[in-house]
Amino acid sequence: MAELERTSEKSKKPKNMSAEIVGTSLFHHILNRRMILSAREEMKSLLHRLIFVGKISPELADKRDLAEYWEEMFQNVQRYYQGEGITGLLLIYPSYVIHILESSCDVLYSVIRDLKDMQKQGNRALILEPRILVVSHDIPTRLFYHWSYKVLNLTARWLGDISSNEPVERIVNDCLALLLKLGKHLQSSPKNSRVVPDSLIDKVPELIVPQDTIKHLLDRNELLTPEKFLQAYDSPLNIVMDSERVWPSPVHIAPV
Structure with a gap:
């Protein structure tokens, strides 16, 4: 009996030691952290930025309807993605718009899909011919404290001499x-205001993107429409796995 008890203690000891050693590894530390913070909560900490331009429908009588449309849309989106804060700036020109949005990836792609669906309405769409300027992923901090808009009354001017051969990236x-x-300048605006004060814009007219520049960007095919952008986003990647590689080669390889 004594030998059986000693044998039983010896068989238990390595298991306890193994569990103790593995339990203190970096892998288990990360695993325990993931058990506390769900994967969805971790993704919420990631911040992305979307900037797009578009042409205002000539049938739109009051340009402030654009701000009301997106405000209502944001409320609907936030009911589905609870806790996903939306910040940014909507600049409404006489004929065009620039929209900057900061939020989660799910929210921004909901906006892009809405732009795509809006084009099916033809001339009744609020925004025509939208183009995606940039989608920045995992930005460190927000540039805006809240979402706001500004209706601009500007004369047309160019951002330098732009020719058709000018690289669109520049x-x-x-x-x-x-x-x-x-955006850095507007951080001094009231945090509870949805409308950017005229005084802040009047101080920095040189920071307003010229309307003719937006028109030029909309004419460049290098910028993706929401439809083409989503096609690239939703399409699977054609990755060749190692298991798909066979030897010998099915075709003859000519010697070098």
């Missing part, structure tokens, strides 16, 4: 630089 980068500087 034009987009110049516009993004102005928008980021404008």
Whole structure:
């Protein structure tokens, strides 16, 4: 009996030691952390930014209807994605718009899908011919404290001399630089206001992207429409797995 008890203790000891050693590993530390924070809560900490441009429908009588439309849409989206804060800026020109949005990936792609569906309405759509300027993933901080809009009354002017041979990447980068500087400037605006005060815009007219530049961007086929952007996003990646590689080769390989 004594030998059986000693044998039983020896068989238990390695198991306890193994569990103790493995339980203190970095892998188990991360695993325990994931048990506390669900995968969805971890994804909520990721922040993304979407910037798109578009043409305002000529049938739109009051341009403030655009702000009301997106405000209502954001309320509906946030009912589905609870806790997903939406910040950004909507600049409404006489004929065009620039919209900057900061939120989760699910919210931003809901906006892009809505833009795609809106084009099916033809001339009744509020925004025509939208183009995606950029989608920035995993940005460190928000540029805006809340979502707001501004109706601009500006004369047409160019952002430098733009020719048809100008690389679209350079034009987009110049516009993004102005928008980021404008967002930094607007951080001094009231946090509870949905409308950007005129005084803040009047101080920095040089930070407003010219309307003619937006028109030029909409004419460039290099910028993706919401439909083409979603096609690329929803299409599966054609990845060749190692298991798909066979030897010998099915075709003759000519010697070098």
